């Protein structure tokens with residue numbers, strides 16, 4: 001951001017970048033974005049498209065700020081829109097407006113009123129606000145009929161995103177409202193953030209447990225089985241978004257030279273339903289994969305069990321806070337450690353380090369955000385995505401996203417003989433996940449005698 005940027009030069013940059021983006025979309029055979037219901041929901045994860053796109057978002061954000069002005073920003077944006085952008089998306093999702101409007105055609109306010117059992121007057125007012133967010137639109141020429149935009153239509157087509165929004169706005173948002181209160185109650189006067197799972201904004205938002213203790217995110221559905229659907233919904237959202245371009249996991253995991261391992265055992269720790277393990281098995285026929293997760297997750301593994309790679313991918317109930325029973329060539333941790341503050345993450349990693357084969361690797365797939373002073377800071381929207389994920393981790397779990405330096409410190413805290421062999425930063429701008437290869441600097445286990453290699 002240039003503090004001296006002015007209206008005309010930003011406007012000119014936006015025009016130039018829009019032209020470059022359109023040319024690159026044409027060159028890569030990708031459709032041009034449109035707000036119409038049939039508009040493509042995402043851009044290809046291709047550097048030629050993502051670079052101008054991300055720069056355009058940054059310039060357009062500054063332009064929007066200049067055109068808004070500080071006073072309107074604080075009065076309208078902060079004072080009203082921050083609340084009601086979230087509330088209206090929550091209402092549209094909870095009342096499932098997305099499925100009640102046809103993808104081709106329109107629906108009247110009266111029909112939406114009977115489909116949701118809400119007064120028509122409220123339907124109109126909810127949609128008037130949603131229209132300003134480009135979520136649904138009034139049908140051309142008619143004032144009482146509604147059509148989809150590309151944004152609302154995408155929600156109808158993507159149940160996993162409805163699950164993600166359900167989690168974000170029904171569990172995440174009430175917790176986020178308690179962020180300042182949690183800072184006052186648990187953090188003021190401390191040298192570093194507290195790490196206890198029951199001293200989070202979430203714990204302040206959620207009712208106390210039956211035994212009177214504060215709730216944790218992990219007690220959802222365990223303390224009161226009536227809430228188990230929430231945990232299931234969250235797991236579904238995490239699972240379905242795994243292979244999405246936003247995360248970019250498939251690309252970055254391939255940055256490691258799996259075929260160089262030969263016949264090897266890879267343990268996917270906290271591997272969930274096994275979809276990543278199955279993908280690796282398909283691409284690398286010499287690998288045997290074991291998916292370890294909590295016993296309750298085994299049911300979600302059934303798709304892999306009846307798949308073409310079932311012979312090489314199996315499930316094992318294993319709590320990663322217990323000693324690791326397998327001696328693996330690679331322990332893979334995808335989107336696991338960002339859920340855990342350092343003290344807990346060190347315990348998880350120490351069990352794995354103790355069980356590594358000589359020459360083995362722990363491979364961490366997670367965000368590796370640049371430090372504040374990093375000159376190669378990624379574009380605004382990527383920084384905001386990671387900063388938002390970081391605050392979500394803090395709000396729900398007292399956990400965090402880590403910089404490359406944080407990862408180095410964490411690995412050193414496990415054992416000084418563990419080192420980061422390589423960091424594969426997200427290969428395409430716009431993707432979030434990086435790959436961190438951790439190895440033993442010595443051939444023996446961390447608890448045994450060591451010999452330098």
Ligand SMILES: C[S@@+](CC[C@H](N)C(=O)[O-])C[C@H]1O[C@@H](n2cnc3c(N)ncnc32)[C@H](O)[C@@H]1O
Pocket residue numbers: 238239242269270271272273292293294297318319320321333334335336339
């Ligand atoms: C965010 S999910 C990531 C799942 C998968 N690796 C992915 O990227 O989609 C975190 C995983 O850690 C698992 N998990 C949580 N606590 C665990 C524990 N104590 N032992 C083993 N797995 C655990 C969860 O069940 C879940 O599958």
